[in-house]
Amino acid sequence: MTQTKLEIIGLYTPEHEGPHIWLYGHAFPCVVHSVAGGMAFITAEATGNTFCTAVENIRNAREVPAAREFWVNEYNDGFGPLKLSEQSAKDSGSDGLLRTIHVREVLPGEDA
Structure with a gap:
């Protein structure tokens, strides 16, 4: 079975159902719960922590095969x-x- 990784495909858009990546020093998979103005309410998947971040820090992604x-x-x-x-x-x-x-x-x- 081939492994996958997330590849950034562009800036966050509400039409993209996911996956999403949060950029904070490194790229972390995240779940976007809601967006209001320039802020997004997200959960970082690695830690399970939920918090607000600037929408500009969120990217649309897709799963791609990883050797x-x-x-x-x-x-x-x-x-x-x-x-x-x-x-x-x-x-x-x-x-x-x-x-x-x-x-x-x-x-x-x-x-x-």
Whole structure:
């Protein structure tokens, strides 16, 4: 199953049913409950906190496929467990390590 991520597609508009992103240093998924004037009443999905923010900080988004990536160590006698970062794979290396392999999922429509 392919993972997804949110991609910003433009400024907030009330016609867009969601998803939405709140820009506050980083981009956070949010739910827009209501808008009055230049303020939006939202819930930040990561924390569940509800508050008001300027509408200019909200963006329309859409879900797009995101390739999965992982790293695996190859040994003389086989392969080790999958790791989510290159550093984690290298840190778990042991005797007989031949190399650390980076694996990235190829999404439909991408060249292999």
